[in-house]
Amino acid sequence: SSGINAEYGGPNNIIISVAAGVTIDSIQQRLPHHSKVVRAMLNTAVQIRDGAICYSTGRNIADADQELVHRFFTSVGLTLESEEKHLDAVVGLSGSAPAYFYLILEALSDAGVQHGLSRDVAIRHASQAMLGASRMV
Numbered sequence: 270s271s272g273i274n275a276e277y278g279g280p281n282n283i284i285i286s287v288a289a290g291v292t293i294d295s296i297q298q299r300l301p302h303h304s305k306v307v308r309a310m311l312n313t314a315v316q317i318r319d320g321a322i323c324y325s326t327g328r329n330i331a332d333a334d335q336e337l338v339h340r341f342f343t344s345v346g347l348t349l350e351s352e353e354k355h356l357d358a359v360v361g362l363s364g365s366a367p368a369y370f371y372l373i374l375e376a377l378s379d380a381g382v383q384h385g386l387s388r389d390v391a392i393r394h395a396s397q398a399m400l401g402a403s404r405m406v
Contacts, residue, residue, distance in 0.1 A: 277300075279301075279304075280303050280305075282304075282305065283305045283306075283307060283330070283334055283337070283338060284296065284300065284304060284305065284306045284307070285306075285307045285308075285309055285324075285338070286306065286307070286308050286309070287308075287309050287310065287311060288308075289310065289357075289360050289364075290357070291308070292308070292353065293306050293307075293308045293325060293326075293327040293353055296308070296327075297327055297328070297329075303329060304327075304329060305327060305329045305330050305331075305334055306326075306327035306329070306330075307324055307325070307326050307327065307330065307338050308324065308325050308327075308353060308356060309322060309323065309324035309325075309342065310322070310323050310324070310356050310359045310360050310363075310364055311323075311342075311345075311346070311364070312346075312363050312364050312365075312366070312367055313367055314346060314367060315345040315346050318344070318345050318346065319346055320345050320346030320347070321346055321347050321359075321363035321364075322342040322345065322346050322347065322348045322349070323348075323349050323350070323351050323355070323356060323359040323363070324338065324342060324348070324349075324350055324351070325350065325351055325352060325353035325356060326338070326350070335350075370399060373399070374392070374395050374396055374399060377391070377395035377398070378391040378392045378395050379391075381394060381395065
């Protein structure tokens with residue numbers, strides 16, 4: 270079994286895949302020919318509506334569908350459309366980046382604690398510095 274239920278591939282439905290490494294073509298091959306497929310990569314910050322989302326659309330996505338998909342993703346973060354060949358790079362960049370920032374935040378906070386700050390104060394200062402720096406870009 271392909272794991273994709275063909276009944277979801279109706280002409281009025283848009284299938285959105287967030288499965289890393291699974292191409293639009295491989296999904297469309299398992300669905301009816303008229304199926305509308307979007308492949309998206311996003312990061313965990315979508316949970317707080319401040320994520321990074323990159324998506325690519327399949328061959329049957331009309332302009333109105335694309336606008337709907339873009340509005341949907343924009344509701345949870347920065348949204349960019351890209352050629353599908355770039356999505357794996359997006360996974361490595363914005364998809365994995367939060368984990369690296371958490372490590373940096375932890376190291377900065379540890380340094381603050383070693384210099385006498387409470388853990389809470391050190392985390393607050395380090396996270397604000399990271400936030401401010403990101404907004405300056």
